[in-house]
Amino acid sequence: MTDTIVPQTTRKDWTSDQEVRWCPGCGDYSILAAVQMLLPELGVRRESTVFVSGIGCAARFPYYMNTYGMHSIHGRAPAIATGLAVSRPDLDVWVVSGDGDALSIGGNHLIHALRRNVNLTILLFNNQIYGLTKGQYSPTSEQGKVTKSTPFGSLETPFNPVSLALGAEATFVARTHDMDRKHMMETFRRAHFHRGAALVEIYQNCNVFNDGAFEAITGKDARAEKLIPLVDGEPIRFGAEGEHGVMLDADGRLRLVEVSDVGVESLLVHDEAREDPGLAFQLSRLARGPFEPTPIGVFRAVERPEYGDAMTAQMARAEEAKGVGDLGALLRSGGTWTVEA
Amino acid sequence: MTSTTTDRQTNGSHREGAPTIDLDRVVVRFAGDSGDGMQLTGTRFTTVSALFGNDTATLPDFPAEIRAPAGTLAGVSAFQVQISDHDILTPGDAPNVLVAMNPAALKANIGTVARGGIVIVNNDAFDDRALEKAGYGSNPLLDGTLDGFRVYEVPMSSLTMEVCREAGVKPRDAERSKNFFALGLVSWLYSRPTESTIEWIAKRFADKPQVLDANTRAFRAGFHFGETAELFESNYQVHPATALPGTYTDVTGNTALSWGLIAAARQARLGLFLGSYPITPASDILHELSKHKNFGVRTFQAEDEIAGIGAALGAAFGGALGVTTTSGPGVDLKSETIGLAINLELPLVVVDIQRGGPSTGLPTKTEQSDLLHAMYGRHGEAPLPIVAPSTPSQCFEMAIEAARLALKYRTPVILLSDGYLANGSEPWRLPTLAELPDIHVEFATEANHSDPDGSSSFWPYQRDPVTLARPWALPGTPGLEHRIGGLEKADGTGNVSYDPVNHEKMVRIRASKIAGIAHDIPPVEVDDEHPGGSELLLVGWGSTYGAIAAGVRRVRKRGIHVAHAHLTHLNPFPANLGEVLASYRAVLVPEANTGQLVRLLRAEYLVEARSLTKIQGVPFHASEIEEAILDALGVTPQPGMELQSPVEEAS
Numbered sequence A: 001m002t003d004t005i006v007p008q009t010t011r012k013d014w015t016s017d018q019e020v021r022w023c024p025g026c027g028d029y030s031i032l033a034a035v036q037m038l039l040p041e042l043g044v045r046r047e048s049t050v051f052v053s054g055i056g057c058a059a060r061f062p063y064y065m066n067t068y069g070m071h072s073i074h075g076r077a078p079a080i081a082t083g084l085a086v087s088r089p090d091l092d093v094w095v096v097s098g099d100g101d102a103l104s105i106g107g108n109h110l111i112h113a114l115r116r117n118v119n120l121t122i123l124l125f126n127n128q129i130y131g132l133t134k135g136q137y138s139p140t141s142e143q144g145k146v147t148k149s150t151p152f153g154s155l156e157t158p159f160n161p162v163s164l165a166l167g168a169e170a171t172f173v174a175r176t177h178d179m180d181r182k183h184m185m186e187t188f189r190r191a192h193f194h195r196g197a198a199l200v201e202i203y204q205n206c207n208v209f210n211d212g213a214f215e216a217i218t219g220k221d222a223r224a225e226k227l228i229p230l231v232d233g234e235p236i237r238f239g240a241e242g243e244h245g246v247m248l249d250a251d252g253r254l255r256l257v258e259v260s261d262v263g264v265e266s267l268l269v270h271d272e273a274r275e276d277p278g279l280a281f282q283l284s285r286l287a288r289g290p291f292e293p294t295p296i297g298v299f300r301a302v303e304r305p306e307y308g309d310a311m312t313a314q315m316a317r318a319e320e321a322k323g324v325g326d327l328g329a330l331l332r333s334g335g336t337w338t339v340e341a
Numbered sequence B: 001m002t003s004t005t006t007d008r009q010t011n012g013s014h015r016e017g018a019p020t021i022d023l024d025r026v027v028v029r030f031a032g033d034s035g036d037g038m039q040l041t042g043t044r045f046t047t048v049s050a051l052f053g054n055d056t057a058t059l060p061d062f063p064a065e066i067r068a069p070a071g072t073l074a075g076v077s078a079f080q081v082q083i084s085d086h087d088i089l090t091p092g093d094a095p096n097v098l099v100a101m102n103p104a105a106l107k108a109n110i111g112t113v114a115r116g117g118i119v120i121v122n123n124d125a126f127d128d129r130a131l132e133k134a135g136y137g138s139n140p141l142l143d144g145t146l147d148g149f150r151v152y153e154v155p156m157s158s159l160t161m162e163v164c165r166e167a168g169v170k171p172r173d174a175e176r177s178k179n180f181f182a183l184g185l186v187s188w189l190y191s192r193p194t195e196s197t198i199e200w201i202a203k204r205f206a207d208k209p210q211v212l213d214a215n216t217r218a219f220r221a222g223f224h225f226g227e228t229a230e231l232f233e234s235n236y237q238v239h240p241a242t243a244l245p246g247t248y249t250d251v252t253g254n255t256a257l258s259w260g261l262i263a264a265a266r267q268a269r270l271g272l273f274l275g276s277y278p279i280t281p282a283s284d285i286l287h288e289l290s291k292h293k294n295f296g297v298r299t300f301q302a303e304d305e306i307a308g309i310g311a312a313l314g315a316a317f318g319g320a321l322g323v324t325t326t327s328g329p330g331v332d333l334k335s336e337t338i339g340l341a342i343n344l345e346l347p348l349v350v351v352d353i354q355r356g357g358p359s360t361g362l363p364t365k366t367e368q369s370d371l372l373h374a375m376y377g378r379h380g381e382a383p384l385p386i387v388a389p390s391t392p393s394q395c396f397e398m399a400i401e402a403a404r405l406a407l408k409y410r411t412p413v414i415l416l417s418d419g420y421l422a423n424g425s426e427p428w429r430l431p432t433l434a435e436l437p438d439i440h441v442e443f444a445t446e447a448n449h450s451d452p453d454g455s456s457s458f459w460p461y462q463r464d465p466v467t468l469a470r471p472w473a474l475p476g477t478p479g480l481e482h483r484i485g486g487l488e489k490a491d492g493t494g495n496v497s498y499d500p501v502n503h504e505k506m507v508r509i510r511a512s513k514i515a516g517i518a519h520d521i522p523p524v525e526v527d528d529e530h531p532g533g534s535e536l537l538l539v540g541w542g543s544t545y546g547a548i549a550a551g552v553r554r555v556r557k558r559g560i561h562v563a564h565a566h567l568t569h570l571n572p573f574p575a576n577l578g579e580v581l582a583s584y585r586a587v588l589v590p591e592a593n594t595g596q597l598v599r600l601l602r603a604e605y606l607v608e609a610r611s612l613t614k615i616q617g618v619p620f621h622a623s624e625i626e627e628a629i630l631d632a633l634g635v636t637p638q639p640g641m642e643l644q645s646p647v648e649e650a651s
Helices: A028-041 A058-064 A077-087 A099-105 A107-116 A161-167 A181-193 A278-284 A307-322 A327-331 B038-052 B103-112 B128-133 B156-165 B171-175 B178-189 B195-204 B209-228 B253-268 B283-290 B305-317 B328-344 B371-376 B394-409 B419-423 B500-520 B542-557 B577-582 B596-605 B622-633
Strands: A049-053 A068-071 A092-098 A120-126 A172-177 A198-203 A227-230 A244-248 A254-258 A294-301 A336-339 B020-023 B025-033 B055-061 B076-084 B097-100 B118-122 B150-154 B235-238 B246-252 B272-276 B297-301 B321-326 B348-354 B412-418 B425-429 B483-485 B536-541 B562-567 B569-571 B586-591 B610-613
Touching: A028 A058, A028 A120, A028 A181, A049 A058, A049 A077, A058 A068, A058 A092, A058 B483, A077 A092, A077 A107, A077 A120, A077 A307, A077 B272, A077 B297, A077 B305, A092 A099, A099 A107, A099 A120, A099 A161, A107 A120, A107 A161, A107 B305, A120 A181, A161 A172, A161 A198, A161 A278, A161 A294, A172 A181, A181 A198, A181 A294, A278 A294, A307 B297, A327 B253, A336 B038, B025 B038, B025 B103, B025 B178, B025 B235, B038 B055, B038 B076, B038 B178, B038 B195, B038 B246, B038 B425, B055 B419, B076 B103, B097 B103, B097 B178, B103 B118, B103 B128, B118 B178, B156 B171, B156 B178, B156 B209, B171 B209, B178 B195, B178 B209, B178 B235, B195 B209, B246 B253, B253 B272, B253 B283, B253 B321, B253 B348, B253 B394, B253 B412, B253 B419, B272 B283, B272 B305, B283 B297, B297 B305, B305 B321, B305 B328, B305 B348, B321 B328, B321 B394, B328 B348, B328 B371, B328 B412, B328 B483, B348 B394, B348 B419, B371 B412, B371 B569, B371 B596, B394 B412, B394 B500, B412 B419, B412 B542, B419 B542, B536 B542, B536 B577, B536 B596, B536 B622, B542 B562, B542 B586, B542 B622, B562 B577, B577 B596, B586 B596, B586 B622, B610 B622
Parallel strands: A049 A068, A049 A092, A068 B483, A092 A120, A120 A198, A172 A198, A227 A294, B020 B235, B025 B097, B097 B118, B118 B150, B272 B297, B272 B321, B321 B348, B348 B412, B536 B562, B536 B586, B586 B610
Antiparallel strands: A172 A294, A244 A254, A336 B246, B025 B076, B055 B076, B055 B425, B246 B425
């Protein structure tokens, strides 16, 4: 039997003996560090923690965690993790994915895991490029992006992962970035404690194939002016002195304003538990890309029955109504006849 | 259906002055529009016959369209059943009785009816418009088309409407009950007990009192029509078959398979997790299992085929008996995940209810064309065990066998059933629970490797020396944390390895593990009444069992010695198969594909096996097997030895 008291652990306990093989300078290192530093604080056990990934650079993540893990196939991690999470509600299941893995080849599984509200913490490393296959455009690459497979520029409109998740009925959607460990840890912590599917988009730098994609908003000098921290129950404001803000116009549109012009009482107060996802959706689309002021933090956190819990409850009700399954009776349920010896 | 043991009933269907003639068997084919309820009628006739004690074998035959245009050939749905007083193996080659609810049903099916057979038509449906829709230039009831058949014209629609009118049912609704009139009439014709059908109607339509009333009235009216209308010169009875003592039920392949999966989980002491996506003809397994949540069954209707198997594999990682059910197109989509399961070495049962292909092919028609797909349909060296039931009831046993191999060897296993087995039914002598095999396996609980520094660690790919299976360590087990994945593993530690020599070693270990299963499955049994004296060995697999065995019986009646071996394990083959093949001068392999097993046998054993194929979406007839055997042996049928031998399958 396991102890009821979770042993104290340190980052080292959560680090596997495998050599980390991402490119030097990759944003994935700081995400790995944030997760490894957070887990000792969560009061969870290594043996009850599982990381499931698909394919891509981010998908190597489970190998570096001293937990249970599965590095599966391209795009399928949410589906595999769904089977694990619903049949083992005692486990803490994390999905690590990238923009190609989660939004291109695995788009279908992602939206359905979110809609079902399976108890998964999904970390979506968004670097807006295919790294492992060496530099093709991804479903989050901006239109016009010149890559190996789009020498004349991408023709495609990118996905906005937060908008997509909100549209897929997600109950928890957040965004963070690889340059701010504290913000990542706080966001991951919230996602972990959310019962149901939690999606965290992480702006992550690929210093080899798409270096500086988020530099304009996540760079140390840019953050104050370009990142809009969402704080539940607080007016949405940003800038070094909180001098800018977000206001809901009479025509229903969000607008960036100067607090000095409109007064703090006119700013939109962030309500992550708001039933209607409309405002969260608008917030997710405030910036046209990672060059304009961009909200980060928790967009939406609402409660809805978790899928595995609901399935377990249905099984319990069936057992209550019909009794524990009796195989002998089942085999006879279609009517029988007897041939005497 | 009744849930209690039913006594053999005698019945009062005999009409004064009209003789009741004993038959040893009869083949009845019900045919009508897809919306006419022919499957229900046929199934009910089968059940009542099975409960009466006859041996039965069925062939449901319906279009892929839910409701093709009414009255057209495309919309004809049929259900064929053979009932017998002795052990039978097939639903019969040629019906003795065709019930045709409209001209299209007649046209689509008359070609199958035995010469001199009975044709009962609903002549209400033979108006000009219906004849035209069916493509009849003139009325076949009048123009001599049916010469040589015993034709009974019964106004089923109007008689049904008439009895229902008395009950206040609207004519349009009443007309829908005409299939019960047909069932009643055929029930009288073959002296079937009526009580259980009336009880069944009452239960089935309990929530629709008016439909219940209409169906009951129609059924009784049909029965009484046979009894009182002096249309039929006699009726018939088929006495119960002598069967092994025991308790029997009538079961379809898909139901037996579903119950087998529940039984497998019970015998393994594991939760059952089904990840599945609706697809014909496999969906019934999802439906059936989703009813039985009180057996600890989790059913997950996934967003697609890939998610269905993915979730099952995830559940297997967590310690469940993971199962996915599908048909050929779904197997295509699952191939990558099957490969992953082979590399992860986790247990997984993949059920393929085969249908006609390629692509969407013939969704509702049977075929055995996924064998090579199951063998080779993955990239890389990716062997896995393949099992195949031979009859509907054997689906139960083979589901347990698939689970046993998957759990013991930590491998995905493909179970190949097909549309014929899935929807066909037969009486099944129920096993006692004590007869079921114990397929429980142990999970890893502790470290299994001593490191050079004296400490111990867990190696997820350290194998059992006998089975070569790796340990199954569940998340939640302290100290055994490990990572698995699709990248090549280092032997033992399971860490990612690109080492060339290790890769070859791992490929060979995975192959040896599967090949070694040959020693853990029963040797193939040969049905040979004259060992050493038989001139030909027939080798089959899957649903061709009944037709092959029946064909062999026919040939034996001619004094010709032939042998039959039927494989339930397609990969690996039973250890004695090579020896068996070598001991016959000639080998004939009938298959409902272009010759897939025969290729495997030739490749594996260098035998000169001949192939007999049929790719028409319908099972072989016993006569086709008989003919092929005679042809293979160079025997010309003598006068009086025509292929349609009268007692075709009596053993």
